[in-house]
Amino acid sequence: MKLAYTAYNLELKHPFAIAKFSRTSTPVMLIRLSYENIEGYGEASMVPYMGESEETAVKFLKQVDWGRFVHPFNFEEIIAYLDSIEKGHPAIKAAIDIALNDINGKLLNKPCYEIYGADPVKMPVTSYTIGIDTPEVIREKVADAKGFKVLKIKLGRDNDKELIHTIRSVSDLPLYVDANQGWADKKQAIDMIYWLHDQGVQLIEQPMDKADLDGNAWLTARSPIPILADEAVQRLADMDTLKGAYHGINMKLMKSTGMYEGHQMILKAKSFGMKVLIGCMSETSCATQAGMALAPLCDWADLDGPWLTSNNPFKAPAMLEGKYLFNQLPGLGLEGIKPSLFTSF
Numbered sequence: 001m002k003l004a005y006t007a008y009n010l011e012l013k014h015p016f017a018i019a020k021f022s023r024t025s026t027p028v029m030l031i032r033l034s035y036e037n038i039e040g041y042g043e044a045s046m047v048p049y050m051g052e053s054e055e056t057a058v059k060f061l062k063q064v065d066w067g068r069f070v071h072p073f074n075f076e077e078i079i080a081y082l083d084s085i086e087k088g089h090p091a092i093k094a095a096i097d098i099a100l101n102d103i104n105g106k107l108l109n110k111p112c113y114e115i116y117g118a119d120p121v122k123m124p125v126t127s128y129t130i131g132i133d134t135p136e137v138i139r140e141k142v143a144d145a146k147g148f149k150v151l152k153i154k155l156g157r158d159n160d161k162e163l164i165h166t167i168r169s170v171s172d173l174p175l176y177v178d179a180n181q182g183w184a185d186k187k188q189a190i191d192m193i194y195w196l197h198d199q200g201v202q203l204i205e206q207p208m209d210k211a212d213l214d215g216n217a218w219l220t221a222r223s224p225i226p227i228l229a230d231e232a233v234q235r236l237a238d239m240d241t242l243k244g245a246y247h248g249i250n251m252k253l254m255k256s257t258g259m260y261e262g263h264q265m266i267l268k269a270k271s272f273g274m275k276v277l278i279g280c281m282s283e284t285s286c287a288t289q290a291g292m293a294l295a296p297l298c299d300w301a302d303l304d305g306p307w308l309t310s311n312n313p314f315k316a317p318a319m320l321e322g323k324y325l326f327n328q329l330p331g332l333g334l335e336g337i338k339p340s341l342f343t344s345f
Contacts, residue, residue: 001066043098
């Protein structure tokens, strides 16, 4: 197994603000693994608040014994091995997992979605995310979402109703809401939830602090809208504490260490009777297409990374009526790869 990589700065079309953070770009680490003349591609999207960086990613990659990855890959053992190197670092672990899944599909001559048992007919629409901003810029962002059938709105500050009113002045599309832990008072929050229900909101992510299990559970028991854990769920091991406290989860590959464990989280959520939104960070087509492979197994999708950025280095996946379309290529099906993008490790 040979490694090549590149540190890449993914530029956002608009400044991206949520309840507690704002940024204009996202550092990513793109990797290429070569195995028996087959190349697989992976991505680590390292949003600053998760604590990973180019420096931590390179340090982690240098500790990996690449010779131990032999096909047929045992992904459970691989993730356990990566966890044994260092705790945390889910994004760079996801990059490795995604690249190995890409190789696995190419060796088996099957698309990743087929390997995971995902039916393309069941692909959900994907939402287009609109960060907190001025009314003028909000309207610009809605215009940029042409072709999407659902908008996802970031809330959690003191102007939530103003933002929704602005959206509704220019669009009647269904809405998803992500409060990013921004609501502190559960009684005010439940009043807001009922108001949002009247505005056509179909789900709400992480309304209150992730550590406030009781507060979020109180909302879940009373909400007319599905309440999803986001920051409160990272890895498979987190799932047991969430049963009964939320209607569902937002599973992101950059938190779950990639496709294998993300798939395990989907299965566990279903066993609990919970719904699943497959989400993303700011990502290129590489991580997006890894998420697409699991999306038909989920209830909702928020995989809009390539559409929120201005310098996606790969070809964007095709979309029709707000739903991604699979090509028939083996592995991830990634297209538009530039070999010169990668530097040998």
